[in-house]
């Protein structure tokens with residue numbers, strides 16, 4: 001048997017797979033960018049453009065941290081426009097921007113080098129923790145535009161505001177981050193004074209304050225670019241040139257001012273950074289704006305098109321518990337083809353429990369409709385999914401009353417099309433209460449409303465006989481055996497071997513199956529017993545793997561075969577002799593992975609079928625690189641616009657998040673042997689102090705908002721794995737919460753796959769590795785010898801039973817023996 005097996009490609013030539021996936025990345029990016037304002041600016045008339053702003057050349061393709069990507073290249077906005085035949089006539093400002101940023105970067109590099117002088121090469125981690133991470137290079141804002149920077153020979157200017165964010169830190173409520181900087185605002189003013197047509201482009205993974213639109217007149221168009229992935233620049237050009245009509249819709253509410261958001265003044269470091277009380281309850285995003293009558297700048301679900309559409313309801317039916325609304329969408333514009341997103345909302349009656357004014361229950365994106373063309377389709381949902389959680393009885397109930405069904409094109413622009421009448425309250429599911437809040441949370445209660453629906457709207461009686469109450473049995477946990485091998489091994493492995501299976505081998509270490517730079521793997525110490533390792537790679541914008549790798553003949557990784565050009569850090573020189581491959585010796589492995597647009601942008605397509613294609617494309621890359629589990633999709637709820645990782649998550653709405661996560665899961669898992677890992681379960685809604693913050697969430701909000709998306713993904717698509725989060729929920733670390741990992745995930749939702757920790761999450765406090773296994777979190781990642789020792793001691797002391805380990809190990813074995821790479 002060979003000592004190791006390397007995946008990836010042996011050549012760095014562009015493969016057919018790259019070309020195909022790159023095209024898909026462009027389609028998704030163009031379909032997800034949202035046109036927010038357009039007073040006759042787009043599509044562009046002029047072929048000569050004055051382009052400014054940090055995002056013009058330094059276009060942010062995605063966020064930082066584990067959600068980053070290392071693609072072959074990414075197309076900037078300037079390049080995209082040029083590729084599409086536009087001429088950029090503002091190079092003077094752009095060149096000056098480049099030069100001043102290069103100088104800033106050089107000064108930063110020198111200061112870092114100075115400060116790491118005294119570290120030894122093997123102290124790389126410390127260098128990062130103590131110097132590099134704490135003094136990151138500032139993302140540039142851009143210089144002031146001077147009169148001589150303004151070209152005369154065009155009437156059109158584009159200003160690309162850009163922001164960078166990523167894990168470990170939240171965004172800041174400051175100028176230059178959430179707010180435009182003074183320079184940016186001034187520049188926009190200068191441009192509007194000079195040019196007839198000004199397009200503001202927002203190249204940011206989350207919401208920005210755009211009150212500049214109220215103070216500077218003349219910004220004729222706004223486009224939310226988000227982070228467009230490697231093809232972002234080309235996709236942008238597709239939209240502004242008119243070759244693609246915008247069809248993206250917002251997945252979050254854009255407030256007129258930050259203070260309009262719930263928990264505004266108390267989020268993260270602005271409040272108690274270690275105790276976040278979810279006082280807003282279920283009223284997150286549009287639910288908050290609706291119930292408080294706050295006018296947003298742009299509502300959830302909003303987005304413009306070049307075309308105009310007419311949406312007509314053609315009849316609503318209820319059959320058992322399934323409601324279906326038939327709809328016809330017609331493109332009534334004369335000039336432009338386009339796609340419309342039809343959205344269906346439900347207004348539940350206030351009863352024992354107050355409700356949100358409206359909640360999204362179904363949506364549908366049309367195909368491309370040419371002018372005059374129409375498409376008929378059905379939007380469907382199950383009434384059971386509208387049940388609410390009643391903590392008093394620990395049941396999900398559908399309260400008696402009238403349910404309004406609204407059809408339209410966003411959360412504000414919709415019309416009542418039918419009323420469902422439920423005569424008695426139905427108990428849908430009998431559950432058990434979980435995770436009590438550690439102290440009373442003064443939860444917001446809206447005023448009750450009695451909606452008087454107009455008489456002429458059709459009333460449909462809901463047949464109460466079509467519901468059957470389910471009672472969840474919270475039994476003891478037992479090993480779930482899904483593969484023959486898992487069944488055979490689980491009894492024959494020693495206690496020590498079971499421990500090896502439940503703890504990863506750490507960051508480094510060579511596996512038998514080698515995916516260079518994979519961020520995690522299972523143990524290889526059982527290879528002699530016929531159990532190979534499997535590899536995990538980050539996402540969620542693709543596979544985060546290093547493109548160029550080198551290995552010695554005996555399989556020792558050199559990690560890199562050349563220093564990437566943008567590695568400015570002086571520390572690399574220190575470790576160079578240890579990590580650089582000798583020219584011409586050993587193996588070279590290439591992994592050029594596609595950088596898809598940020599997850600928020602993907603959700604803005606409102607097109608699950610397209611996102612399923614993204615999953616399939618990622619599946620081809622996992623197969624090529626020997627990755628079994630993709631550590632994605634990220635699917636936490638956008639509770640506040642300042643969360644540093646919002647770009648990795650879909651939306652403020654759980655239904656949309658769950659539907660999109662299910663779609664990408666289906667795509668990846670359509671391949672034999674590949675699985676996804678939905679993360680971060682749950683409430684990882686703040687990055688500052690993410691490992692110690694307790695997210696104190698009243699149970700109703702926990703179940704209806706923060707768990708709901710995960711539930712949809714688990715029930716609809718059966719993801720192979722779930723990653724617990726760093727934070728605590730109601731005073732308990734999620735990875736050590738039996739309520740979350742065993743009761744909710746497995747007993748209530750039927751997840752029978754793997755549960756793993758987030759990286760090093762359980763390493764901080766003694767006893768937490770054991771708590772993981774006892775709670776139903778099977779795999780400790782990335783793993784550490786201390787974790788193994790703790791588990792072995794816990795077995796000796798009786799705190800942990802062999803049966804607990806068998807249950808956890810079976811879930812690891814099931815994945816290994818179902819994987820794409822298990823055959824040795």
Ligand code: BGC
Pocket residue numbers: 066167519538631679758759
């Ligand atoms: C992130 C996870 C990621 C893991 C492995 C953690 O810091 O929170 O999302 O999957 O690292 O890179």
